[in-house]
Amino acid sequence: MATTLYWAQCGSCGGDSMAWLCLESPDVVELLDLLDIEVLWHPSLSNQSARDHLALLGSIAANEQPLDILVVEGAVLRGPGGTGMFDTFDGRPKKDLIGELARRARHVVAAGTCASFGGASGEAEVEASGLQFVREEQGGFLGPAFRSGSGRPVVNLPGCPVHPQVLAGTLAALCQGEELALGPYQAPATWYGMLVHQGCVRNEYHEYRVEDADFGTRGCMFFHLGCRGPLAFGPCNKLLWNRRSSKTRVGVPCMGCTMPDFPRDHPLFDTPAMADIPLELPAGVDRAHYLAYKGMAAAAAPDRLLQRQTRL
Numbered sequence: 001m002a003t004t005l006y007w008a009q010c011g012s013c014g015g016d017s018m019a020w021l022c023l024e025s026p027d028v029v030e031l032l033d034l035l036d037i038e039v040l041w042h043p044s045l046s047n048q049s050a051r052d053h054l055a056l057l058g059s060i061a062a063n064e065q066p067l068d069i070l071v072v073e074g075a076v077l078r079g080p081g082g083t084g085m086f087d088t089f090d091g092r093p094k095k096d097l098i099g100e101l102a103r104r105a106r107h108v109v110a111a112g113t114c115a116s117f118g119g120a121s122g123e124a125e126v127e128a129s130g131l132q133f134v135r136e137e138q139g140g141f142l143g144p145a146f147r148s149g150s151g152r153p154v155v156n157l158p159g160c161p162v163h164p165q166v167l168a169g170t171l172a173a174l175c176q177g178e179e180l181a182l183g184p185y186q187a188p189a190t191w192y193g194m195l196v197h198q199g200c201v202r203n204e205y206h207e208y209r210v211e212d213a214d215f216g217t218r219g220c221m222f223f224h225l226g227c228r229g230p231l232a233f234g235p236c237n238k239l240l241w242n243r244r245s246s247k248t249r250v251g252v253p254c255m256g257c258t259m260p261d262f263p264r265d266h267p268l269f270d271t272p273a274m275a276d277i278p279l280e281l282p283a284g285v286d287r288a289h290y291l292a293y294k295g296m297a298a299a300a301a302p303d304r305l306l307q308r309q310t311r312l
């Protein structure tokens with residue numbers, strides 16, 4: 001029997017859907033075929049009438065239509081005053097619909113940072129929430145104890161947007177009943193157990209503290225240009241985007257879009273620093289040791305790196 005999937009769009013820009021539709025090798029249609037997924041509803045792929053859509057929701061709620069996978073894109077908007085009326089469907093707060101669908105689904109997947117952590121929607125203004133987190137704090141819209149029909153918590157796939165291959169891999173694991181180990185923040189360890197920094201082609205510059213203070217050169221962007229690659233867990237430099245590149249490979253700092261505090265309240269292309277040392281150090285690094293190590297490494301930087309040459 002086919003695996004059924006419903007894709008709900010809440011407070012979002014739709015970017016996760018757009019990235020998903022750009023999946024390659026296999027493309028979305030091939031993947032759905034391969035995994036035998038029946039899409040009950042997706043805002044960009046479905047053409048049912050509003051009446052048919054409502055009937056479908058009614059049959060899921062009544063337990064007549066099985067729902068295997070619920071994918072939620074965007075933050076759940078609970079405002080104003082907890083009513084959810086900032087985001088409605090057929091006159092009902094969409095948050096009620098999400099709650100209903102989540103209780104029926106075998107698996108619940110949060111696609112993107114807004115669905116995972118509340119993200120860019122600004123919690124204070126619209127009472128935006130992730131499904132099981134609000135920023136770093138566990139709980140969120142469904143509460144910390146929520147478990148889907150399979151016994152799993154929400155599977156968080158942060159990213160702005162989520163990498164389409166991460167979503168494809170997650171769907172494949174869920175459809176095939178494979179183990180999907182979740183790490184911190186309930187994100188699959190396979191893709192979120194590594195840092196964006198790992199695999200960045202500027203690693204050697206970072207090692208010797210050869211810094212970029214402006215765009216368009218070849219140094220590391222951690223020290224002045226706001227790169228959060230050493231702090232952000234995600235596969236951007238492993239899977240690459242469009243199978244070809246990543247932000248840091250083309251000279252744009254990692255903005256840490258997989259992190260629960262994204263977007264932070266600080267200019268994106270600036271590194272908050274004290275005495276020329278970033279306030280946020282690479283994950284797990286001790287400040288005193290880092291100061292000593294980076295000072296020595298900078299002094300030892302080879303000329304070819306200082307000259308931004310890749311060969312001797």
Ligand code: SF4
Pocket residue numbers: 196197198200201202203204206219220221222227228229230248253254
């Ligand atoms: S540019 Fe960013 S990701 Fe690349 S080496 Fe520097 S800190 Fe790491």
